Amino acid sequence: MSEKYDAIIIGGGPAGSTAAVYLARAGKRTLILERERFPRFHIGESLLPYNMPLFREMGFLPALREGGFMEKYGAQFVLPDGSLKTHIQFGMGKFTTEPMAYQVERSRFDEMLLRHAESRGAEVREGWAVKDYTIDPAGGVTVTAQNGGAPERFEADFLIDASGTANFTGNREGLKEIYESHRKVAIFGHYTGIALPEGKCGGDILIFRLKDAWFWFIPLSREKVSLGLVVDRAAFKESERSPEEIFDAAVERCPDLKARLANAERTGPMRTLVDFSYHNRRFTGDRLVRIGDAAAFLDPIFSSGVYLAMLSAKTAALAVADAIDRGVPNTSRMRRYEKRMRRYLKAYFEMIVKFYDQPFIELLFQPRNTKMHLPDAIVAILAGQLEGGWAVTWRLRFFFLLVKIQRRFPLVDRLSLE
Numbered sequence: 001m002s003e004k005y006d007a008i009i010i011g012g013g014p015a016g017s018t019a020a021v022y023l024a025r026a027g028k029r030t031l032i033l034e035r036e037r038f039p040r041f042h043i044g045e046s047l048l049p050y051n052m053p054l055f056r057e058m059g060f061l062p063a064l065r066e067g068g069f070m071e072k073y074g075a076q077f078v079l080p081d082g083s084l085k086t087h088i089q090f091g092m093g094k095f096t097t098e099p100m101a102y103q104v105e106r107s108r109f110d111e112m113l114l115r116h117a118e119s120r121g122a123e124v125r126e127g128w129a130v131k132d133y134t135i136d137p138a139g140g141v142t143v144t145a146q147n148g149g150a151p152e153r154f155e156a157d158f159l160i161d162a163s164g165t166a167n168f169t170g171n172r173e174g175l176k177e178i179y180e181s182h183r184k185v186a187i188f189g190h191y192t193g194i195a196l197p198e199g200k201c202g203g204d205i206l207i208f209r210l211k212d213a214w215f216w217f218i219p220l221s222r223e224k225v226s227l228g229l230v231v232d233r234a235a236f237k238e239s240e241r242s243p244e245e246i247f248d249a250a251v252e253r254c255p256d257l258k259a260r261l262a263n264a265e266r267t268g269p270m271r272t273l274v275d276f277s278y279h280n281r282r283f284t285g286d287r288l289v290r291i292g293d294a295a296a297f298l299d300p301i302f303s304s305g306v307y308l309a310m311l312s313a314k315t316a317a318l319a320v321a322d323a324i325d326r327g328v329p330n331t332s333r334m335r336r337y338e339k340r341m342r343r344y345l346k347a348y349f350e351m352i353v354k355f356y357d358q359p360f361i362e363l364l365f366q367p368r369n370t371k372m373h374l375p376d377a378i379v380a381i382l383a384g385q386l387e388g389g390w391a392v393t394w395r396l397r398f399f400f401l402l403v404k405i406q407r408r409f410p411l412v413d414r415l416s417l418e
């Protein structure tokens with residue numbers, strides 16, 4: 001048994017590393033237990049502009065800039081045949097102040113962030129898988145972890161679960177709820193041999209929207225592109241085809257993407273993930289907070305995962321530091337953390353559900369209300385501006401009303417996504 005820590009964090013992904021940085025800033029002794037040895041592959045490569053203030057505050061921006069990651073200034077939504085495009089430029093948004101983000105190869109990005117947390121004072125143990133935990137509200141937390149040998153025990157005042165979709169404590173406590181209406185499969189890989197346009201838009205994320213599926217196209221560098229397909233889980237199962245076959249058949253239905261892939265070669269394995277959209281019924285408990293994907297994860301369509309993971313980590317870490325200072329197992333600040341995150345998740349989920357709705361796509365691809373700045377409200381959410389206030393909220397509500405009307409009475413042309 002080692003000396004007692006202020007906090008133990010399960011997982012050294014973006015959420016775990018961010019929480020460790022903020023705890024270190026608050027003078028807390030923190031241990032990160034990470035079961036992998038970094039660098040390790042991870043999906044989730046397109047960041048949002050509102051990640052940038054967090055990077056700045058954490059002192060991580062210089063390292064990120066030196067890392068030479070692809071700069072992302074916009075997002076393009078594209079019809080399968082390329083005949084129509086909506087080009088969102090973050091720098092042009094009326095309600096946003098952050099013009100750019102980065103596209104990152106996660107193996108390198110996550111390792112840099114973990115090293116940053118270490119340099120700020122966190123103790124990091126890689127190759128240590130957490131196996132068990134007990135919480136005594138009056139005393140503290142005991143965590144059992146293993147790195148190949150006999151299990152060892154670690155003690156702390158607080159436990160922060162940043163275990164990602166492994167959802168360590170949520171699964172143990174039976175808290176996980178999958179969004180039944182939203183069961184998806186993602187099939188993805190990395191590709192070379194894809195020509196990218198010169199200039200700022202070369203780093204844009206492209207979203208190809210098919211009738212029943214969508215592709216992401218994320219330039220990780222001028223030589224490497226991350227490509228992924230998201231389809232309904234039911235259709236995936238029914239088709240009885242391999243992920244590669246489903247992926248290739250979808251490319252065939254998307255002539256614009258097919259043309260871009262004319263000389264493309266996959267550099268590694270094709271990977272598959274199933275049922276990644278869920279939330280836990282509770283994000284906090286006595287001496288425990290869940291952050292990042294270990295609290296909840298939504299669909300990847302708006303690239304909000306890493307941003308929400310880091311934002312939740314910061315908010316929760318500050319609440320935990322405060323609870324430690326006050327010597328109590330649970331505080332109203334921890335509950336406010338959960339409330340705030342649920343508000344953000346709801347905002348994204350509403351947009352996500354709409355994205356799968358054809359009238360929303362028709363209005364998104366054919367914006368008409370530029371004088372009222374309705375598209376700017378969408379840009380705000382896509383950039384990660386979640387505190388845009390009433391100016392953004394009423395425009396979103398109005399846009400959603402137009403989506404309802406579009407379903408019955410076309411305000412803009414009907415589109416074919418075939």
Ligand SMILES: Cc1cc2nc3c(=O)[nH]c(=O)nc-3n(C[C@H](O)[C@H](O)[C@H](O)COP(=O)(O)OP(=O)(O)OC[C@H]3O[C@@H](n4cnc5c(N)ncnc54)[C@H](O)[C@@H]3O)c2cc1C
Binds near residue numbers: 011014165293
């Ligand atoms: C198909 C798909 C595409 C996505 N695309 C994007 C995107 O473009 N942009 C974006 O921002 N997000 C995207 N995401 C989401 C993004 O991947 C996650 O939201 C993000 O990685 C969450 O970070 P995290 O730190 O919470 O979890 P993770 O990054 O998963 O980190 C959790 C860590 O915990 C460790 N761990 C787990 N269990 C244990 C244990 N028992 N003991 C010790 N360590 C443990 C794991 O090894 C891992 O390193 C995507 C997700 C999916 C499914």
